[in-house]
Amino acid sequence: MKISLIDENANRLLQNEVIIKIRNLINAKNLERGDKLPSERIMSEKFGVKRNHIREAIRRLEFYGVLKSMSQSGTILAIGLVGFNGMIDEIISLDAPSFNELVETRISLELKTVGLASQRRTSADLKQIKKALNAFKAKISIGDDYLEEDLLFHLAIAKASKNSTMVSLMLLITPPILATYDRDTVCEGDIAISEIKKHEDIYLAIEAKNPELATKMMSDHFFKLKKHIEN
Amino acid sequence: MKISLIDENANRLLQNEVIIKIRNLINAKNLERGDKLPSERIMSEKFGVKRNHIREAIRRLEFYGVLKSMSQSGTILAIGLVGFNGMIDEIISLDAPSFNELVETRISLELKTVGLASQRRTSADLKQIKKALNAFKAKISIGDDYLEEDLLFHLAIAKASKNSTMVSLMLLITPPILATYDRDTVCEGDIAISEIKKHEDIYLAIEAKNPELATKMMSDHFFKLKKHIEN
DNA sequence: ACTCTTAAATTGGTTAACCAGTTTGGGTAC
DNA sequence: GTACCCAAACTGGTTAACCAATTTAAGAGT
Structure with missing residues (x-):
């Protein structure tokens, strides 16, 4: 979509058609920022x-x-004609994001949020992160699927960054990743144990308010995933 | 959203109420991933x-x-109960993003896209970026408002990163920034000239396929803005 | 008992009528 | 000639009836 994940491809094509027609109409009438479009009924x-x-x-x-x-x-047109035309092209050509794109974006985002969280976290934030970490460890120790607990850990960190925009983006990006994720390649016994260690390292760096270390730990955490998407 | 910019605050509160009720219902029934919710009519x-x-x-x-x-x-519930509850809390507490948050996020994103663009840009991409740069320069040289041309320049770079997810995020983030931007503080004669230089430096670094240089140039470009939001 | 058929009930999606504000323009008072 | 007013037309938003696809379960046939 949307940024959207869901294609509902049937509708999407029609909607793009309509958007193109609106674009053409706006250009034909040479509307400027603030000008009114025809009414919905008339366009219909x-x-x-x-x-x-x-x-x-x-x-x-x-x-x-x-x-x-x-x-x-x-x-009304809420933006100038130049920006409008430039954005429309991108909006209608947004295809469903690939797994690799999503992961690449997520890594970039998380390397930022973990640094900010290290600077801005309150003790309440720390408590929440710890809580998520414990839930994660509990799930892993019984050999269960821990993907969602992992997500909540990262979400807690994003929240501690005190940047709600980045939290939004995390919320948007993560679900399609979870949906695509090959659950089999994740839980692998001893490797899962080392995952615990990495999460704890991240937590400790945030606790110590050490952004550089936290960023490095998060980067290590994503190392395997980063390698994976480079194939 | 939403990530959304538009609050239409009247509706938003009711919608959050409904979401909370859906959350409670799902928890009361202990639904799991894949389980069906009651029909819309029944919930209504x-x-x-x-x-x-x-x-x-x-x-x-x-x-x-x-x-x-x-x-x-x-x-149906498309996610496990744990992840569901964790995400709902964030979703309903998403407030309208502040200007500073948006800019902080944008800078983080663009430092990434410009690096990727330097690695992945095709000659067609380069041509598009050049075109946007020229439009930007033309607008600045006649002392006109250049905000939208600036946006299109950055959007062209994002597109050259070959990561449509990041393009989406740029599209989401930039409009509210433009809306908030104090247009007076932007165009300032000789400063505007130095803006041209910075954009050209970014372009040249992308042309030279030099990610490190491109990232640094982009960082310089954002320096003033970064200072501004730290106040 | 068991399977296949089929019709009724239920589902999310669609549509057209309706609503309450807003805009508009012509008429009236001065 | 000007300012004001008010009703008619028009606006995006809302609502309830409708639709086609799906699900359900009862019933017939063996």
Whole structure:
């Protein structure tokens, strides 16, 4: 999507069609930032699609901040024409992200959040991270699937970074990773034990408020994954 | 979101209420990954809200990958109960991101994309970046507002990173930044000229396929902004 | 008993009518 | 000529009826 993960490919193509038509219309009319678009009903009729398709397209463009829908009044262009055209192309060409892309992005994000968390964590944050770490260790020690507990550990760290935007991005990126993850390659007995050690190292670095060390530990933690996606 | 920029705060609170009720229901029934939720109509009646509110809440949770709605069949829990509960708390507590958070995230992202772009850019990518750079320079030389051209330059770089996930994130993050940006503090004559130089340096580093240099140049480019948000 | 068929009930999705604000423009008072 | 007002038209948002696909389970046939 969306940034979205879900294609629901049936709809998506139609929605892109509508977006392109809106783009063409805006360009044809040479609208500028703040100008009003035709009403949903009119576009619906002119484009030959149902109104809710128009609404969906507008919602999507609103999500990316290029349109702004104003209740009982109208929809306006929320950005200049230049930026609008440049963004539209990217929005409609967003395909479903690959596993490697997602992991690459996640690693980049987490190397940042763990550093920030080391600087900004409160004692309450630390407590939460510790709690997540313990749940993770408990799950691993009984040889169970620990993927979600791992996620919550990393999420707790992101939250301690005090940057809610990065938390949002983590929330967006992680689920499709979990969905794709080959669960078999994860839990591997003794290797799982070493995973505990790495998580503890990260925790200790955050506790010690040592951003450089925390970043390095997180990087080590991702080493195997990084190698994996380079194949 | 949302990650979302738009609060439409009226709706948001109700939607969070519904999400919390769905959370409670799932926990009360001890659902596991793959289990079906009650139908939209039943939840609508049980929660005392209209069905479209239920649908909106489900859509949002689907967006974050915790639910999966299956046409004419039902909605299922797409994640384990542990991960579900951990994510819900974050999702409902996502407040509108502050300017500083957004900029901090953007800088982190762009330092990564510019490095990747330096490694992976094709000649076509380079051409696109050059084109965006020229548009930027043209706009600056006539003393006009260049914010959107700047955005497109950075977007072109992100695209050259060959990571569509990062492009998505850029698209999500940048608009609220533009919206908040104090346009007055940007264009300042001779300073604007030095901005051109910095952009050209970034371009040259990407052309030379030198990730380290490109990252440094991008970092320099963001130096002033970085200082600004530290106040 | 067991399997296959089939029709009724249930599902998420779609549609068109409806609603309450907002905008608009012509008419009225001065 | 100008300012004001108010009703008609139009706006995005909401609602409830409708749809087609799926699921369910009862029943017929063997």
